[in-house]
Amino acid sequence: MFALTGEQKQLQAHFRRVALERLAPRADEIDATGEYPQDMFELLKSLELFLLPFPEEYGGTNSMLSSCIAVEEFSRICFNTAYILVVQWVPIGAIIEGGTQAQRDKYLPPLARGDARAAISVTEPQSGSDVAGVVCRAKNVPGGYRLTGTKAWCTNASKSDFILVAARISRDDKERGGLNLFIVPTGAEGLEIGPKEKKAGGRGVPSHPLYLNDVFVPEEDRLGEEGRGFKIVMQTFNASRPIVGARGVGLAQGALDKAVNFIKTREGFGQPIIDFQGMRWMLADMATSIEAARNLVYRAASEVDAGTTGNELASLAAMSKLFATDVAMKVATDAVQVYGSSGISDDFPIGRYMRDAKMLQIVEGTNQIQRNIIGRLLVDAARQEK
Structure with a gap:
């Protein structure tokens, strides 16, 4: 559905290379120790990635889609490094959405540079x-x-x-x-x-x-105006939900990558495991779900970039978060199954994909809340047609 521009494809290749070269060696250790990866923060700062979703006047690309591409590629390798970007971007969105010009001028530049968190x-x-x-x-x-x-x-x-x-x-x-x-x-x-x-x-x-x-x-x-900040909060979450969806797409893709790499050299019953039809069907379903989730997230991000707001964005943003994170959980769980007994061992990294995916079904509004939003807007629209 969505063809990335040449510039976005270059960004995607760049993010993927950074993830493989710089994030991959640290990903398991960060998860195992639970210590804040200051070195990853400094890496993101040096690459000026905190600028991505900012308006151009602050040196950013003003592109939610480009931001989602970055989060997807990083989540594919190291969920925690992608998380550092996300927790910086959500407050940025709130200040852009509801802040005065004086507040924007004071807080956005240091956040963009990574000089403030x-x-x-x-x-x-x-x-x-x-x-x-x-x-x-x-x-x-x-x-x-x-x-x-x-x-x-x-x-x-x-x-x-x-x-x-x-x-x-x-x-x-x-x-x-x-x-x-x-x-x-x-x-x-x-x-x-x-x-x-x-x-x-x-x-x-x-x-x-x-x-x-x-x-x-x-x-x-x-x-915002006194007592009227609810709209700012909700619009901030609506605009950030495609990013949460992108985290889900990245997690799912990373889990599938690891599952394929794990079984391609394994044998069972006298033949390569990857040649079993049941295994190939399982992988095919995983890949198809990921591609569907990716397209939905990219569409939602594109609507943010186009300036869509209100109920139209709320429904699509909720769908992107709901579907992509449910896909992440399903794919990660299936990937653990592909690993067999190794999937439940801390000696293999696939377990962290499943744990991180479960978290995504809960944060930024549980997936049950997303269903409430989608269902309510559908019913409201139907009633207005009468």
């Missing part, structure tokens, strides 16, 4: 994917706000210079919504970053709970 914190222990159910409070005070509450699973918090924290500016405890994102420096008084979570996947990029105790945020560090 950021995180975004929406999830809370009681609400999970229910963004409108956020209860972290932002109380109006002279000159700004006081934030109080608890956040969960804030990825990259301990490595960031500031965090975009979602909090509710509402005087009614029972009211839903009324959100804004607030720019909170990680050294702010009253902010505590909790211990690193022990994760099944994405182990090299830390996630933490946050504890906010009367944290002061000046008014100029609020994103």
Whole structure:
């Protein structure tokens, strides 16, 4: 469906070469130790890859599709290195979407250069994917706000210079919504970053709970009109979901690559395993699903680049995230099966593909939430036709 331009094909070849030459030697170790790969951050910075999704005025390509290509190629080899890009890009998207010109001028250039790092914190222990159910409070005070509450699973918090924290500016405890994102420096008084979570996947990029105790945020560090930041949060997630889908495509492709390489020299019952019809059918189904997911992700990314917003983007973005990450889980699980008993041994890398794929079905809105979005928009459209 989507023919990449000559420039995008060159980028794809470049990203693939970087992944094979620089990421591959480190991928297993990063997963095994769970230590933050500062060397990979420095590599991405030196290659100026934090610029990719930025508008051209900041030195970027202003291309979600090019960003997805990078994430796909890196996830194919090292999920954690691709993750470093993603956790930098989502706050960028929020500031571009809802920030004032002064906020953009202040925060985007250092983020683009890799001289600053950021995180975004929406999830809370009681609400999970229910963004409108956020209860972290932002109380109006002279000159700004006081934030109080608890956040969960804030990825990259301990490595960031500031965090975009979602909090509710509402005087009614029972009211839903009324959100804004607030720019909170990680050294702010009253902010505590909790211990690193022990994760099944994405182990090299830390996630933490946050504890906010009367944290002061000046008014100029609020994103968007007061109490009307829900749209900014949702549009940011809509625009970033193709990137999550690209992570799924890359994981699936990497798992298939490893499965084929593993069995091509194996024999069973007196013949090469790869010659069994059942095995070839299994590989064919894996490859077909990956190609379908890739096309859906590329289409969603192309719509972001074309300026599509609102319900049209929300549905397609949700489909790309849902389908690609479900494909990643299915392909990774089948790849483990191809490995046989070796697939459940930590001596082989295929297990990390399955663990990382499972994580993708949950983050950035669970796949059940994506189905809710798609189904609701379908029903709403049908009702409007009456």
